[in-house]
Amino acid sequence: MKKLKSMLKVDFRRMFTTPLFYIVTGICFVVPILILVMTTMMDGSVSVNPQTGKETVIEAFDSAWQIIGTVSEDTTESETASAMEVDMLAMCNINLLYFGISVLVCLFTSADFRSGYAKNLFTVRAKKTDYVISKTVVCSICGMIAVLSFFTGTLLGGVIAGLPFEMVGFNAGNLMMCLLAKMLLIWVFVPIYLLMSVIAKQKAWLSILLSLMVGMFLFMMIPMLSPLNATAINVLLCIVGGIVIGTGFGAISNQVLKKTSLV
């Protein structure tokens, strides 16, 4: 436990002194502002596909909250027609952040192997579990900070763009639950990204590629598990998912580190 604590201290110190963390958090803050402001500016403008001649009208967000998530409703026949539209909204929002986090986890972990720091570490520390737990905790907490950063950017972007903050079909409590669920979902994704990183070791590009590929499969579950009208059930599901996936993938990462060469 003492060793884990010291490793956590080292990893937190490293994370908070690396420019990468501030770049990712900064991007998470700026992206919602840019999306909200630009889509509002371009609202109603028509773009024509030169090949097909088909016109597309760019529509702005109706509410600032749309960039955080969508309201999940029971599917009716009338809604089936607009299902594609809803999916697009579900994808072009905070959920993209989960891909950004993969870059953070992969670059942070691969730096250990590229620099030779892992070599120093594993020479004096035989327990790989501490490493996996420490990396998971630090990266997940940074991911949660990134979610909060995105939320702050949304508030600012909404104000700048003059978008309403109306809550239709959900309330402030649901919004809090939604944010909490999204932050807890980070704990589902980070162990997966970490596993890809320990497999690829110093090859950051490979770990990012693997993480994006695997993350793609889980991407669609984010809007389902954390809609704007989320309740305690959603939060609970995310906690259970975090524990199950965190433990499972953490154990696999541990085995990968134990069975493979570390240099």
Added chain:
Amino acid sequence: MNAIEIKGLTKNFKEKQALCGLDMTVPVGAIYGFIGENGSGKSTTEKIICGLIHKSSGTVKLFSKDHTDPEIRSQMSALIEAPGCFPNMSVWNNMMLQAANLDISNAEQEVVKVLKLVRMEGAAGNKYKNCSLGMKQRVGIAMALLGNPKLLVLDEPINGLDADGMRIMREVLTDISKTGATVVISSHILGELEKIATHYGIIKGGKMLKEMTAAELEADCRTYTALQAKDMSRAKAILSCKYSHVEEDESGYIRVYDTVTPEEIVCYLYENGIIITEIGKAKIGLEEYYIDLMKGGK
């Protein structure tokens, strides 16, 4: 007790067998010079000792316990290939990270102490990536010295060091050894190794060719009389008639390995009308001994 005891160690990399039944014994408190050609398996052995790669078979024991034992591992330190430092961090921060990993309570004092030892205290604020090759190597050595390890494994630590750096390195390692710590050091700079090593292990093709103490090496390294004469071929022929082991080396000197003083040789050749231009006593060093051994000599 032995600090390192390796028996029948093998390591296979896909098609290549890097180590084939290596045996190695390093006594506690020794400075063990680990010598071998490039690709002979030195680094592979050291990486296995440090738990960085897995062995295919064999046993590796550190202080009579398995080398994966966390308790033992926390008492060792290593510098394998390049020092493991983050390039964008300062030397100081890199050192502090390692100190934190080692749970050193008085980390700052300890870091200052080891940086002073390797004369790097003035460059502690420099970014690691801006350090010269020699400075980086010194940082790596300082990092390996943190926490007073009982076992220190150093892979080519002298590479890139200037004359002063080598001298410091010698002093530091000798001092560490005096505290009872064991040092395994692999290097191609045999002249430097010869000045500090108490034990040697010579590896070839993944097998231990010979292990010996410095005293045994001393006994094995024969003294000889080297000379140059105006008529070298005649001098050699005349000397060969009287002495049993006479040969000409690559640098053009005649070597007489028999127990004989230079004065005796001078008199003998003078009597035979040979004029000597240069003569003196010399001794086979570690480097020559090693080359001879690699060629299959005794």
